[in-house]
Amino acid sequence: EPEVTQTPSHQVTQMGQEVILRCVPISNHLYFYWYRQILGQKVEFLVSFYNNEISEKSEIFDDQFSVERPDGSNFTLKIRSTKLEDSAMYFCASSEALQGGVHNEQFFGPGTRLTVL
């Protein structure tokens, strides 16, 4: 069964450093997402990506964040200068195109735990 994969599973970085979190969505999916979950809190939407551009982003997704689909298979989230409060589990998700206006389920990767020291 196809699945979303994410690497690394755990990333430890120093405050102020840049990190890149990587995701490989399911191959025929067209919509891509990043969410994050701070320990013990709810899952929060960061950004959605469709047709090679950001389609929607949340208030959390400020200028320190960027996303890219560099080669047609990978989907990356970059945090330019990490802060302590960026420590969280980051989930990548993908979904098929809308069908007749019905929203399809999103398939989530296992997550990358980011720890900023």
Next chain:
Amino acid sequence: GDSVTQMEGPVTLSEEAFLTINCTYTATGYPSLFWYVQYPGEGLQLLLKATKADDKGSNKGFEATYRKETTSFHLEKGSVQVSDSAVYFCAPVSGGYNKLIFGAGTRLAVHP
């Protein structure tokens, strides 16, 4: 904006007990509704979904019915097992690009 209110946990039950986790939402239009489950140490998995009013989603003995009139999507299971211990998230879709709005999550602990 769109939001989800989910029953606060933790919910602690004995095996074979009946489970209800309440979920209500505010959203524009008639969004598809999802329940996701997060088992300890794992990512998010879709548990069930409903795409229009009065639809009933079901999977692994869990059920939820899309109630447009009360904007609710309560999760139920007639007889829980220890293996159902997890965190359950109610999540309607919001907006044209399919983003999910997650509730706070309800932790379920089932004891033998």
